[in-house]
Amino acid sequence: MTERDLSQPVTAPDAGIVLAAPRGFCAGVDRAIDIVERALQKFGRPIYVRHEIVHNTHVVNDLKNRGAIFIEDLAEVPPGATLVFSAHGVSKAVQEEAAQRGFQVFDATCPLVTKVHVEVAKLAKEGYEFIMIGHKGHPEVEGTMGQLDSGIHLVEDVNDVAHVQPAQTDRLAVVTQTTLSVDDAAAITAAVKARFPNIREPKQQDICYATQNRQDAVKVLSQQADVVIVVGSPTSSNSNRLAELARRLGVPAHMVDNADELQAEWFAGATTVGVTAGASAPEVLVNDVVARIKAYGAVSVRTMDGVQETLKFPLPKGLKLDNQ
Template sequence: MVEAKEILLAEPRGFCAGVDRAIEIVERALQKFGRPIYVRHEIVHNTFVVNDLKEKGAIFIEELDDVPAGATLVFSAHGVSKAVQEEAKARGFSIFDATCPLVTKVHVEVAKLAKEGYEFLMIGHKGHPEVEGTMGQLSEGIHLVEDEADVARVNPKQTELLAVVTQTTLSVDDAAGIKAAIKARFPNVREPKQQDICYATQNRQDAVKILAPQVDVVIVVGSPTSSNSNRLRELAARLGTPAYMVDNADELQQVWFDTAARVGLTAGASAPEVLVNGVIARIKELGAVSVRKMDGVEETMKFPLPKGLKMIDPATGLEIEVRKAPETGA
């Protein structure tokens, strides 16, 4: 038996700017309007974050029928379809949109090109709320492709004006392979000026590519519903390193570390650092004696809040900051 001696922390890991913003929108809505605040779908795909906000007064729903008249409603970071937006507005809810601005960028691009007559191929995972939201920007003319086989089967009505868009949390490598298949079949397809896969997804995957070859096992902190967390685990495994995803430290298994002298640790973009700290503490109990943070990209992105949620300190005239991440762990 080899005891784990060192933990290598991927950098960057954990919360991204879109997740920070989404959580802060719910926090501020609760502060400003009181409980309950209704949230359509999980605000971000993390069990701990969702449970933390539930305790503070957030109620998570899937159907607008479950929101009472006059309530305050927040759309999740994944975005919603035009139909949901219009229904929520017609019902008279007070609405705050926590859609990640990088997802909104994709929605804007779809709306703009659709007016010019384009059809779309969307690379993404069927059933994911972001995919449903983006495809729901149009009533027709947008086709989901999940893999290269779908590319061979898809039949747009016309190919002269065809554009490709991508779910923001995909595997960069997988998306590149599917995009190559699209370009091979539809050489004139229009691609985004900047790739749709978000900077945080790219950065976390790049960090795992550096991390995985240096360790004996990779642990990804993230919930099962988190697309970007799943992609991190898959990427590490594809690189030949055993990899496991856990919601929290309680899910760690001794057997994973029996032959691991060095453990790699990262976290999906919706996983708070408090959960990472809990995993570190547990691995230390299993024998690790040191923690080393790898060099990596420093992320400084910050997205503005909706106007109706900004709080100004009357004494200073400055915007009041609120805590964006839970501070105590499970």
């Protein structure tokens, strides 16, 4: 791909950039990254992390450079090592294997994912089976389904609901992956309730506040923008949902891991460019993207009004640093 002459703008004259609010890191991602950083400071390198701590290439590569080793199989972790579970959560089998192997474990599972795990464990003791709405193969789904040996039925779309065959329907509950499209999850939940009218729903919805807030912001952003850029890695479920939502609302949308993936032709004639970021994408990447779009001719940047997020989650015991 040849370098474009950035002295020749491609956006419309006086084009502007609108930043979504909120965007980027959520409390669960902040906590997960903080756990790995503190473990490295307190115990030294290497620190082993099961699966990517969060689904962002920049974050993972930065932690690799600082001494984190990302693994999928606990057999790759030497005896006595320090191990961190990723923000997506793990199955009971992984927890038990880590305990048997004697690792020092710090659990970076997002507390909002843990809430779903606790609900599953509690209701399973009462004899419930579950329908889980989520994406097959996603680590959060594997972790939640892995809380039980059986009795959780995965549905990915409305069509899947017709094929669920629970052993009984008197005690049936629904749970949801926390990073789904709010609208898609509502449609699938409606189909589940139509087929199983007495199904038990969570007291509070499982889709997390950050996913909801970022999708709500994109709905507003899409009313103002000619094109939407979502900063996020391909593996990030919540980032993918943001791009899909903008497209569904009729706005061209592109997801990029970093500014180098931007293509000038996306902005040809654009008057307003909307920019947001998934919950695992750091603000430094947003700043790089904004700088590149300004090089394409955008002349102003403003942040839209939005929800102010103040939630913080406590760290696990044993990670307090000596100078604190």
